[in-house]
Amino acid sequence: MRAWKLGWWAAVLVLGLGVAVVSLRAPEGRAPSASSSNPSANAVGAGARDTAPRAPRAEGSLRITGVVRDARGPVAGAQVSASQVDADTLSECLFPEASPAPHSGSREPRQAGDPFLEQKIARLVEAREGEAPEFARTATAEDGTFALEGLPAGTFTLWALGDTGATVRTDIQAGSDDVTLTLEEGVFISGVVVEQSKLVPIPGALVTAVHEAGARYFDALTDARGRFRVGPLPPGRYLTVASAKGWGTRASREEVWLDADVDVTLELQPRLRLEGMVLTPDGRPASGMTVHRVSQEDPDDTRTTRSDARGRFAFDEVPLGAYQLWARSEDETTFGEALTVPPNAVAIRMQPLLFMEGTVRDEQGNPLKGVSLSLDGQDQGDRPSPVAVTDEAGHYRVGPLLKSGTRVILRCEHHLDAQQDIELNGPHAGPWDFTLRRALSVEGLVVDTDGAPLQGVEVKLERTGGASQGSRHSGADLDKTVRSDDGGRFIVDSEAGGAGHLLVDVPDFRTVKQAVVIPSTGVRLVLERGASVSGTVVDAKGQPMSKGDLLLWDTAPLSGSPRTTSLDKAGTFSFQGLKAGHYRVEARVRTPGIEHAVSQAVDLEERTQARVSLRFEEGHTIQGRTVDTDGQPVPGVRVQACLTLEELPPWRTGDPSCRAYSEDGVLSGADGRFILKHLTAPSHQLIARKDGHDFVPARSRGGTPDPAALIVATGEEDVELVLERRPRLRGQVVSEAGTPLPCTAGVWSPSVHSPDGTFDLPLPADGHQRLIVSAKGFLDLVHEFVASPGQDLDLGMLRMARGRKVRILVQDEVTRAPLAGVTVLIAANDELPLSARTYFLPSFHGTLDAEGGTDLDELPFARVVLSVSRVRSIIAQDVTVEANQETVTVLLPDPTR
Template identity: 25%
Template structure:
């Protein structure tokens, strides 16, 4: 991986992914609320299987919600790693079952073990639960049952069920963490629930807590009555956690049937859909009066969506919730809709317990996901009439090439059956370099496509359960073919750089596969400022160009990577997942940062990072347009990069990423604030009411006392219609201010084409609309405190797109997925049963119902582990004037660096495009050349425009080829063509 010269930086992307993985870690560990991440199976051309679809003549009977069913109980024993019972251990049952309201599943049911290690938990809903145990001196344990592909980490309960033998083994290696939960004023929150690494605990009167977890980075979240959730990531042990809770916002309302009378709808699930970014949407069920109450929300914009057995409704406008605010009662009118229900049936007649069904009406742009519930049924309520394509997946089984479409007309569709077959398996073991078993490893099998059958039915990617205590694994549900097996440890253990190749012959399983993890060494170090003060809670990255791992510095500034594969690593630090890499004193963001560490087997390397100070302060006051103080404003500071590659205003846009992961800073009653622990440099400050309105001040020096004025927000509204005057029943609006990075999306249903977006800050907006009949994009401006009304948007019809994918030599490429994406919509990905979106032997593809205007054509390999091609995004303008558009051949560059190989270094940074710039006219301008680098030696200079790489045009719409063409091995010579008519021969070197 190159460290500087990419047109689009990859390092921050990896950090983003790792940050989101951390945010999802507790959810993943504490209970699968349905199916795990589905395998990306693909079905190809061929005759449809004779799968019968039952179309009943009457409405389905209402299914009893598990909230009202008889409760269940579980019991078992907790033991230590040597098999001895553990007294006083805490055992908790937790669920994420969609059948329950959020409030019913946020608090786990827990019990303590007796002297003989036995426990019993009563009063459980008859749904799917994960069961977790923790005790002082141990790492937490989790209940597992089954072996191989049948290994599960949950239990499905039934009404009145008495589940015995739910035994759990604790693990060695536990460490204790400590912390405090506070409100935004700094006061303690007593009785807050804290979740960390499959452990639950509750705060004392002073807000303190402690918990035993596994050593390493841990994600900790806290919730309490009257508050929204707070979270923090840190190293365990050695970091004192401090979690701040925001007063909750509450959404209340009523669901009624549309039309005269307004009969209340009982039992509808109402979900608060966030208008921008949000984790784990919260939901509630309506009572006999149709009323609902959704608590624990962050301030922000929400659209309530109601789904019932026979109805679907959306609020007419987003609800803007301020800090600690309870909304006025919202009335949601629910229109007629239906239920789709069925079962995934495994070979032999059993019921799939871990699967998903996706129904998709590509003509209307609709898609619905259904996970197998605890009763073995997949069920989706609130389905609108349509002709739905079906994709059914079951972990460990092979899906049919095609399933009969589900046609919803004027009644619900139940009794459906989707058959899956057994397929074949890969079984083996993962071991450490010492030969000891490696438990808790995650494996993925990726099928290498057969070039002679580019559209053939295939299982592209299959995930298996994690390895057991003996390191054993089984990946089931495979078709014959050649597979690449990859191992992932969630960053806690070095894994092989290259996948293991396994051949699965027809009619026979592959057994005896042995994957040995690489021999490892350690890196221990510290990160301090020039005065020797420790930098705590910094995100530390270690990379050798192939492997990446992340850890957190402790409060004393130290950090530890216990398992790195041998090699030469660069160690860097940053504050927050989205912050810029911390600089050494006297350097800039264009200099190479961090220190080198040589990792050798069984050895400990040491590193001392000296970085800019992170003890700066900025104070100030937030005022409204009339000069009055704003007492409920959140304020964030983002250090501005001094890189020559950055475009204007980058600090504004970057500051929007990840504020949900950072400590909230709220103004006091006088509008005053103080921001601390800021790194050296200038900062962009953004003050905002999360319900609407914001103010931005750029280039703020440390030590400053500033005034941030929040400009009044306004409402943008208008109408949407199809050419000819008809209005769509449903459509999606996406409004984006590309200069500031502000983004808001919303969905509308049965509004007569009317739409409105409340509380938008002033700015220049790109407003994108998507609906079944078509798409459109317009520009609209917002002035402070004024509404923008009458924005009329006429949808251009969707079109059929045809084209050819070729390599840089013009040869057709078979077996690549192609789809078109625009804000709020896409086409082609899984939307065509006959695989027309997969390129054939001539590289040809055809996409139905494609959006028009300025769009992106995405070309991806069917296998994620492809060593031949990577994800390619091509900007294109599609006209709606013709029903069928033939694109010019789309060039895709072949990878020059394979998986497990380090990328050579050029020493170039390119200028980022200005926000809103037309990608079709993109120019690759050299913004920085590192002194002494291969590019500098070859004569590349600041301001040069690169027009070609090895003769391939990279100007304008072809700019996307640059990244793949310049990712080469060390020692490879590239010829860079320049706009001045000269060329430069650059030989890639080793990354510094």
């Protein structure tokens, strides 16, 4: 037995795109148009849902009339519809305007929001929920006129969608006449839907583009090569959702305002069967147990089933991924949980629930009332970790608890926080008593300038010199920031006395740093709202900008990061709690290929309220072509523009270099032509990117080359961005018998799936490289090689060695009972450094099945050492698997003994 010493690594392989497209479908009985809100009936096999349109919310007698035009005049045959965003639509459910959001007035750059937002979007769209109801639809007459009939009272969003353009207008009152809808140049969303691991195209997948603000759904099906195309659509911000029969639904959301065509890759995971068994604490099948399944990627994705007479259960059509399973007995005396990745079978071993009790006293032995006890890592399925509060006698009882090992954290006003690790099944059988030391406290009240108490304000106590005060009693290192109660009162404790200060830094109020003596009572913290800046942001046509980021820069030296907030639907914003000084308000919006910005200086005096209006300029364009070294067009190149160092405003921080995201940029067309619009700076850096090519600024025309970019003046219309073909890597993958093997091969990224074992990959760089090849039933092949500049390389025939499956059974070291339902870590170790290996070795992290075992696939036909340990244990057991062994038993000690 030895201490756990394992290295963990992962390889990620990515595939490129195809080029074919398919047309948009329309609902039954309607002419095809970009406004299709429901897939056609023949799309059911591709994962479509109910095709019935959402019923109108009300019947009315009002109408809206008008005309649809483009730059050439009235447009005949355009589809015009009226919809309404309500509380049930995706826009309001997931992006509510009224939410104050943690970004509002934040002093830090805006962070990512809900980490599960994309999964929530996917669920809504898959169920065909969340779409704005459509109240009326018509087609324009020969003279471009239209009439939307039968509308109830209220305001509507009007959509006009033609063959070459589209537009959307909000807040049109029912009963309005002579409304003009002017078609803008429409945008197309195209791309490919692929299987995630091998990136094989998925034909017949349903792709839905969702207009984020208007909650309208636009659908298309992928063709035989997995390609799709949706549009023309009105400019705006869109979500893309892909689904297919037998595959999990996935959503993609980018913070990009689309005013140009884009091409995206949507990856789907297969749906699998998840099987398992529920066992009693003594290892017998537990029937009739309700088993809950929760996705680790999306906590809202939950399902339940019941175990049968043999304790078995199954979930069908489960997307590939990690899942937590749990069950609780009806009398709440036992609980079990497991972590698994389908299709691995798993066991849920029920365990008796424990309770912990004892008394908390002070250093003089007096019982302490009101001590809060919280326990880490004791959450059980749908229940958080339990908490308890001591009574008049200082007594507590907390539970039920599942894990015998836990960390107890104790908090009490006027006492130092403490924490202690407890083993409930250890030699000490309880009760578990604790002693808290008396603290030196600072007590006070938080109010505004009118004397009104402020609730929920964070108050932090710091020692003079900047050392934050946190108790180190019993090894604790706890945050001593406290929140004021509903009366504005606060008590913050310290281990040491002396000089210190209280710090309050919250949105909408001026930062307060007030000197204090520790201990103190009767401290009064007065928060001033200070100065404020509010205003509106409009586009070049004067229309409110509902999407974008607002930044407030303090232009004083060393002022740090800006405050950030977002625009509401009316294009308004507000910053409060500002001190006097010189500021710069900046609005940003990202479109394909470039981030646009507009700013205005603001001078604030104490308690002033300034208003500004920011308007994006129409700007100029840069036009050009993407070509190869012979001057021939290279289509599908992603072109980006960003500010040069010289053009970067002095108040902005950060690198002006263009983003390296693989799917960002304006796409060049079949003739290699591209256009970057609405540029306002005198010059920009341009970069070009396409898989299998290198951008060569030195050979490009129309600007000044830099090592990685071409500096181009705005308005330039004769730019040529030259791309040079990367050298290629070729080969043939076969079995030991020489039979071609379907496989996936890649050098870092991208990778390619080959049905016949042949591969032809661009080399991402020169010099030492590593090819990784995987094939079902064979050991992953790792092939080292050296790439020479400008030279293709043929590796010839690469032989893969067949792997074997070994059954690993894990048992208790003393009782020899199978450790069914125990979560373990297993890793193979051949003692060779990674650079010397010709294959990767598998590993396992999950819950053992009903036999206390798991299968480890693709082990070599050679002696291998396995290291096995329980999760959260520092002890691992080594076991040797001989070349001809199919089953091996590992004995693990009970950590509670």
